[in-house]
Amino acid sequence: MATGYLYHEVFGWHDTGSSAGLFVSDPAAGVQPFVHFENAETKRRMHELIVISGLIDRLERIRPRHASEEEILRVHTREHLERIKAESRLPKGGDAGDGISPFGKGAYEIATLAAGGVITLVDAVVRGNVTNGYVLVRPPGHHAVAGNGMGLCIFGNLAIAVKHAREVLGVGRIAVLDWDVHHGNGTQSAFYDDPTVLTISLHQDNCFPPNSGGVGERGEGPGFGYALNVPLPPGTGDGGYLYAMSEVVVPALRRFRPELILVASGFDAGAMDPLGRQMVTSEGYRTMTRQLMDVADEVCDGRIVIAHEGGYNPIHVPYCGLAVVETLAGAEPFGDPLLPIMAGQGGGVLLPHQKSVVDQVAAFVADISVVTDVSA
Ligand code: 9RB
Ligand code: ZN
Numbered sequence: 309m310a311t312g313y314l315y316h317e318v319f320g321w322h323d324t325g326s327s328a329g330l331f332v333s334d335p336a337a338g339v340q341p342f343v344h345f346e347n348a349e350t351k352r353r354m355h356e357l358i359v360i361s362g363l364i365d366r367l368e369r370i371r372p373r374h375a376s377e378e379e380i381l382r383v384h385t386r387e388h389l390e391r392i393k394a395e396s397r398l399p400k401g402g403d404a405g406d407g408i409s410p411f412g413k414g415a416y417e418i419a420t421l422a423a424g425g426v427i428t429l430v431d432a433v434v435r436g437n438v439t440n441g442y443v444l445v446r447p448p449g450h451h452a453v454a455g456n457g458m459g460l461c462i463f464g465n466l467a468i469a470v471k472h473a474r475e476v477l478g479v480g481r482i483a484v485l486d487w488d489v490h491h492g493n494g495t496q497s498a499f500y501d502d503p504t505v506l507t508i509s510l511h512q513d514n515c516f517p518p519n520s521g522g523v524g525e526r527g528e529g530p531g532f533g534y535a536l537n538v539p540l541p542p543g544t545g546d547g548g549y550l551y552a553m554s555e556v557v558v559p560a561l562r563r564f565r566p567e568l569i570l571v572a573s574g575f576d577a578g579a580m581d582p583l584g585r586q587m588v589t590s591e592g593y594r595t596m597t598r599q600l601m602d603v604a605d606e607v608c609d610g611r612i613v614i615a616h617e618g619g620y621n622p623i624h625v626p627y628c629g630l631a632v633v634e635t636l637a638g639a640e641p642f643g644d645p646l647l648p649i650m651a652g653q654g655g656g657v658l659l660p661h662q663k664s665v666v667d668q669v670a671a672f673v674a675d676i677s678v679v680t681d682v683s684a
Contacts, residue, residue, distance in 0.1 A: 311637040312432050312441025313367035314425050315355045319446040320348035322419075323401065323412030324460065329582070332408075344410070345582060346460045349622045350575075351446050354629035361642040363634055368438050372425035372445075375468055380423065382471035383464050383498050385455045392416050392462055404447075404457025411447070411462065419447055419462040426469040426570075426615045433611050434477045434568060440601070440612040442573075442633045448617040450492040450572045451517065459490065459516055466570050466615055467498040470505055473568055480504065481679060483566035485557055486511070487549070487596065488574025488617040489584035491521030491537070495572060501531040503679045506564045510552050512577070512586055513539035513665075523668055533675040536560060541662055545579065545587030545655015546595070548662035553599045555670040561603045563676040569604050569612045575619030575628040579650050582620050587655025590624075590644040594631040601635065612636070 324344040327333060333341035358364050380389050388405070395402025396416035403410055411419075422445035429441045449465030451458045466484055473479040484499075486492030486509040499505035511521050527535040538552050561569065575593070577586040597614075604610045614632060619625040627644040634641060 309439040310368040311366070311633070312370045312429050312438035313358070313364070313633065314370045314372055314429050314441065315444040316372050316421060316425070318418055318421065319444070320352050322348070322415055322446050325410050325412065345620045346618070348446070350619050350625040351444055351616065353622055354626040355444055357626040357630050358633060361630060363630065363637065363639055363642065366637045366639050367633070370428055370432055370441065372421050372428050374417065374420040375423035375427055375463070379427065379468055379472060380420065380463055382475065383454060383467045384452070388455050388457070392419070392457070404452070404460065404462045406456065406458040409457055409460045415447070415462065422447055422449065423463045423465045423468045426465045426613065427472045429613050430469045430473050430568070431477070433613050434473060434479060439610050440636050441614070442636060443613065443615040444629070445616050450486055450488060450495050450617050451490070452494045453497050461494060464494045464498060466572055467495050469613070470499070470570065479567050481506070481564060481566045482568050482570065483508070483561055483564055484570045484572065485600065486572035487577065488572055489577040489581065489586055490516040490574065490618060492572050493517055493520045496525070496535050499531065500527055500535060501529040503530050503534045506534050506536070506560065506566065506676065508536040508557055508560060510538045510540060510549065512584055513541055515584065523665070526672065533672065536669055536672060538666060538669050540586070540665060542585035543587065544662050546589055546592035547656050547658035548666070549577065549588050549592055550595055551658045551663065552666045553596050555666050556673060558599055558603050559670070559673045560676055561607060563673060563678070565607045565678050567608050567611070569600065569608060571600070571612065571614040572617045573614045573632065574617035575625045578619060578621060578624045578628050579653065579655060580621040580624040580646070583618070587650070587653060589647060589650045589655070590627040590631040591647060593628045594635050594641070597632045597635040
């Protein structure tokens with residue numbers, strides 16, 4: 309069966325304006341404005357590489373629809389939805405909620421298309437039209453919490469799709485793996501007390517949001533044990549990420565036995581990212597995808613939906629994304645000219661301080677069991 313692929317040109321029209329890296333530009337203080345780091349280019353270039361490489365011919369192109377208000381409200385408050393809608397009508401747009409997440413006019417419609425895009429691919433996978441798929445959406449979603457957006461995220465695209473899978477499609481257990489370099493705090497918070505949704509986040513220790521995603525965040529109430537956080541030290545590359553996959557992610561999925569696996573896929577753990585300080589290569593992302601597919605074949609007939617999040621190096625991100633989508637589709641590698649440059653930089657080796665974090669979280673996996681009462 310085919311691999312689904314979803315991208316829409318209007319995702320590139322979401323306007324985050326200018327900034328100065330992580331700072332607000334301020335000419336009086338000598339801080340010159342620059343194009344915002346979260347802009348269309350990494351995503352547009354990833355899409356164009358998928359076309360130019362010929363991979364597009366192996367994919368089943370899927371068209372997104374907008375998420376409805378009812379679908380957004382399964383995760384977010386009415387106040388948040390109405391505020392975004394109102395600010396989105398203003399000539400200069402507004403902010404998702406934390407004062408550092410600007411959006412231009414019309415962002416509401418683009419954000420609902422992003423959330424609806426993930427829903428569309430989840431529908432296609434659960435109904436059996438495609439085996440798996442990649443949703444190349446923008447704006448991202450994994451930081452948005454119920455009452456506000458943050459970290460450039462407006463609505464929780466994946467959380468909204470999880471609720472859809474549960475409430476409309478009747479999917480029981482769902483796992484969300486987040487390999488973006490930042491903590492998937494929003495997705496985690498939507499299901500923190502829910503033992504039927506396992507959230508696992510591999511991220512750089514204390515990167516963003518501040519003080520979020522420590523190993524001690526494990527869920528609460530009946531959901532205790534069903535949130536896993538692996539805060540990897542700066543400098544972690546393929547060696548540490550693949551060890552986290554094989555010691556935490558794969559065993560956790562084997563114990564939990566999800567019926568559907570979703571991935572929050574940021575490429576900002578990539579070795580050339582301007583925000584992250586990690587060293588993952590396109591081969592690292594390829595192997596992580598392969599590991600996930602192998603366990604998905606065991607537990608859920610291969611059902612995986614991967615949705616785009618961060619990743620800010622316009623040269624490297626397209627090759628990382630291509631590697632993931634090629635793997636999903638069972639296609640041969642097109643090649644990544646950056647790999648030889650990264651080969652000698654050391655990220656391929658697992659170091660003791662990385663291993664000790666992973667081993668700490670691996671000990672929590674035994675607390676996971678197959679939850680059969682999804683109405684709990
Ligand atoms: C600003 C600050 C950030 C930092 C990181 C992200 C991550 C995005 C992502 C978003 C915004 C702070 C602009 C702190 O890729 N998530 O997956 N902004 N950080 N202070 N100020 C002024
Ligand atoms: Zn990120």
